[in-house]
Amino acid sequence: MKSYRKELWFDIRRRREFVNITAEVRDCLRESGVREGLLLVNAMHITASVFINDDESGLHHDYEKFLERVAPHAPIDQYRHNDTGEDNADAHIKRQLMGREVVVAITDGALDFGPWEQIFYGEFDGNRRKRVLVKIIGE
Amino acid sequence: MKSYRKELWFDIRRRREFVNITAEVRDCLRESGVREGLLLVNAMHITASVFINDDESGLHHDYEKFLERVAPHAPIDQYRHNDTGEDNADAHIKRQLMGREVVVAITDGALDFGPWEQIFYGEFDGNRRKRVLVKIIGE
Amino acid sequence: MKSYRKELWFDIRRRREFVNITAEVRDCLRESGVREGLLLVNAMHITASVFINDDESGLHHDYEKFLERVAPHAPIDQYRHNDTGEDNADAHIKRQLMGREVVVAITDGALDFGPWEQIFYGEFDGNRRKRVLVKIIGE
Numbered sequence: 001m002k003s004y005r006k007e008l009w010f011d012i013r014r015r016r017e018f019v020n021i022t023a024e025v026r027d028c029l030r031e032s033g034v035r036e037g038l039l040l041v042n043a044m045h046i047t048a049s050v051f052i053n054d055d056e057s058g059l060h061h062d063y064e065k066f067l068e069r070v071a072p073h074a075p076i077d078q079y080r081h082n083d084t085g086e087d088n089a090d091a092h093i094k095r096q097l098m099g100r101e102v103v104v105a106i107t108d109g110a111l112d113f114g115p116w117e118q119i120f121y122g123e124f125d126g127n128r129r130k131r132v133l134v135k136i137i138g139e
Numbered sequence: 140m141k142s143y144r145k146e147l148w149f150d151i152r153r154r155r156e157f158v159n160i161t162a163e164v165r166d167c168l169r170e171s172g173v174r175e176g177l178l179l180v181n182a183m184h185i186t187a188s189v190f191i192n193d194d195e196s197g198l199h200h201d202y203e204k205f206l207e208r209v210a211p212h213a214p215i216d217q218y219r220h221n222d223t224g225e226d227n228a229d230a231h232i233k234r235q236l237m238g239r240e241v242v243v244a245i246t247d248g249a250l251d252f253g254p255w256e257q258i259f260y261g262e263f264d265g266n267r268r269k270r271v272l273v274k275i276i277g278e
Numbered sequence: 279m280k281s282y283r284k285e286l287w288f289d290i291r292r293r294r295e296f297v298n299i300t301a302e303v304r305d306c307l308r309e310s311g312v313r314e315g316l317l318l319v320n321a322m323h324i325t326a327s328v329f330i331n332d333d334e335s336g337l338h339h340d341y342e343k344f345l346e347r348v349a350p351h352a353p354i355d356q357y358r359h360n361d362t363g364e365d366n367a368d369a370h371i372k373r374q375l376m377g378r379e380v381v382v383a384i385t386d387g388a389l390d391f392g393p394w395e396q397i398f399y400g401e402f403d404g405n406r407r408k409r410v411l412v413k414i415i416g417e
Binding site: 036037038051052053058062063070103104105107116117138139 | 177218219231
Binding site: 140175176177190191192193195197198200201202205209236237238241242243244246251252253254255256276277278 | 279281283316318320321322323324348349357358359360361362367370371373374375377378379381409411413415
């Protein structure tokens, strides 16, 4: 069994943003040499997500609007977590809704994807350096 | 390490529906010959889900009602994604809430499930042929 | 390839609660002897979650409040599932939003975690004995 590990670093200059990381994940898979197996991509921070969906800016706007409607950032004093001095309680909720991680099948050395699947990093509390973990196991 | 791959195809004749795919996934596991390992089941389309819950029609009605309340299909012009000519922005949101994939433990050649766990395909934008991927790794 | 399996049992004396299970999962990993691989932790019951987030009581209050706002327990007759004699339809919805499972990378014999990641059992329909499955594969 082979295993491979890499961290991808992000420094998003806004509070919230979606970044397509599919190419970086494909580079990891190529480096790993794994032909058959499973690939895990997870946010290492608890106010960020990794998810798979469409690379379409209108949809990303709709996600942003949906998440702000169900778990708005402000007023920050509506959240008890923010009594600790943080202002990111909403980001912890948004990340749960969008998910921490994805697991992707590896077949014949490629991400075994449907036609529109793309992997995104979802930042919900930016302006700090944060990481995504790529872990691959297989043969 | 053994690996196994199969696509399950669906052609749901309504916009939204939940389909119990546990028996098909068990057939895959049997075909794979894997006794210990992990099994991934994921939607290959980004307006569909794979999730684990109860096979109870009342609950499925409640999921449908909940999802339509928090991310309604209409009016379709409330979503910027639909400016592209699509009418399925709500389906992309619903799929995120219900999830893309499940990972299931394989023990002694069986799905290692609690008493009520069943695997479902969740269609949120039907009337087209769509696929689910089953990938198994183990020994 | 090594594989390892353990059930963790819970008997939560309230309807809803979050329990930090990171130490128990670390014990499982140590017992498994796996140094490189993947670790799956999933609720075996469909009204409970396993998720990764912060061990901060204010945040847990915010999750509780958020989940009750979007999928309230009462009145129980708002849910068709509860016509079966159950009163836990809301718990099935809450569990979908928080997730069934997490998959964690194992590197050098440790959970490959970011600085604040902790694993939680999320109970949404307590007052009965319920289980979490820990499954580890690797070398």
